[in-house]
Amino acid sequence: MSRLFRSLQAKYMLIIFVGLVLIQFTYITLSLVLTIGINFRREAADGMPSAQQIEKDWHEAAGSLTEVTRESVLELFREWKTRYPEASMFWVDEQGDLAVELDASESLPTSWSASYTAAFIKERYGGDPFTVIAFAGDEGGSGFVVFEIDRRFFLSDYALLYEEYAEWIFAALILIILLFILISYMFFRGIRKRLVQLQEAMSIRDVDGLPVPIDVRKQDEIGQLEQSFNEMIEELKESKRREQEEEQLRRELIANLSHDLRTPLTKIRAQAFTINKENLSAEGRRAIEAMESSVVSMDRLIDNLMAYTLLMANKYQYAPRSTDVLRFVREHLATWYPLFEREGFEVDVDLAPLRVSHWEIDPIWMGRVLDNLFQNVLRHAKQGRFVRVSTETTSAYDALVIADRGPGMGSGSSEEKGAGIGLSIVDRMLLGMNLHWDVHSDVSGTVVQIKRIYDLDDLPPASRSH
Known part of the structure; x- marks a missing residue:
């Protein structure tokens, strides 16, 4: 209740x-x-007579005048004025002259003709004020006397x-x-x-990105809504805490697994190297090479997994410095050239000068970005046997471009599958270095652009007019 x-x-x-x-x-x-x-x-309202009674009394009083003179008529008027203070009265004598008037409510003519008298009677009949006309004297030959009173007098x-x-x-x-x-x-x-x-509280976020609680001052429907809102926030905080704990456990598990898996991989690689020294058949050597390739791929995947975990935890060391990006790309591509040559790739390099040649990047991060992109070309674009590394300059940005002639990322015809961790690392590292990237992929190949987008203040004076 x-x-x-x-x-x-x-x-x-x-x-x-x-x-x-x-x-x-x-x-x-x-x-x-x-x-x-x-x-x-x-x-005295309780004793007031009705309109019919006043009319009867007025006729009787007027007819009781035995001698109709000015004084007798005035005496009659004064007597009735005492009884009805709001009333007005006048006497028109037998010659049609206004002989006596007492508190008349309007200007009366001094001479009354028969037509005016008839019009007066017609106008007053049933109208306001209430009017009673009676002959003066019992004979009726001394004119007539008129009694008038506001009809409001008879209202309740x-x-x-x-x-x-x-x-x-x-x-x-x-x-x-x-x-x-x-x-x-x-x-x-x-x-x-x-x-x-309540709406403002929903839009405000704390350091964890969650809404802030609101004070509950009343226990009505809105107060219950506010209470439910606060309970929801507490549930979200608890869920956030559990998620962070689970994320921490997951990172630790991945780090431990990565470390633990490297030891048997190193032993497998050593054993494969020892077996390769033996006198093996051609089929045996191909098996050893396939095993070494699988070990290298697994080691790379473990390394990517470890790097991705560190990036997600913001624990991957970032040390940017001004770097000649064209020189860096040339040197890094040189380490990959033997791999491309072994797989029969045609390598086309066209690194034209950029508007700004020095970029503020972390060389280790940029090296991993290029490694992942080149590795992606080796894994998924073997059919095209082509890779091109070039530059592109527009009024808004400079870009490094890596293109291949593979079947495209969405074709599903690649011989190797993966979880996409390598490209996720590319995305987060480029974002961390304030670089943008675009990927255009179709059946004719894939083009990756790594862009440095400029504001006008970023450009040297000589380049601003272009």
Whole structure:
């Protein structure tokens, strides 16, 4: 039950309920207060006669005048004025002249013709003010007397309340509605503010790249969402910690396996060398050569695996220095030339000058990049028997280009398969040296570009205009 009362739905329903009660309370209170005020001003309202009674009494009073004179008519008017202070009265004598008037509500003509009198009676019949016309005297030959009073005099207290104070009541109700709207706005504004804070917390990351926890201040639906968000962060942190531990164990396992596998490989290579000295048949020598080739390949794979593990752990030493990249490529290619020649490759070298000949690279890293790319050509492009090492210069970059005429990386016709660790090492090492690389491969061959992309400030003054 307590959880229900803490919910946003219950809070908003409470706001609606309080708003409705407040409107009704205000309406009733205003009605009572204003009614009391009206009754206070009309203390004698309970004894007030009806319109029919006033009309009857006025006729009787006018007909009871035995002598119709100015003084007797004034006396009658004053008596009725005492009873009905809001009323107005006047007497038109038998000659049609306005003889007496008392608090007339409008300007009356001094002379009344028959047509004007008929028009006056027609206008006042059933209209406002309430008008009673009676002959003066019992004979009816002394003119007529008129009694007028505002029809509001006959309205009930509540009718007067609505008529006289409707604007105040309406203003009070509008005020209550505006207050309800304001409270609702503040309620939803608070909800939106908390949701925005939650959204901002989701976008902020700590040093591990995880969202930061958020303070839980209320136990409503949003508070439960915030609590779930914090629990998710804790689960992510725990998962991250386990992942790091597993990654560390995996790296240690790979390092240990790499070290342990090198020892038997060295023994296998030594035994193969010893066997090769014996008097073997041609088939036996081919088997020994295949075994030595497999040992070399396995040693290279172990070396790549070890290097990749160190790179992923950011423990592979990086020592960049300014290096003449063309000279470096020539010297490194010279170590691979015998291997290409043994496999029957045509080697085409076209290293034209670059716009900037010295690159800030780590020679060991760059050497491993070239080794992996050349090894990839030997493994997967034997059918083409061709490799080209050249340079390319544009307005935006300098590039080293290694091209072959193999079946392409996606053809699946290579005689050797691998897990792609060598190219992964190339990617991470080039990225670490702020170099880019592009690979274009199809059935006609593969082209690898190692690019150094320049900003204008990187170029020497003589090269900026090209």
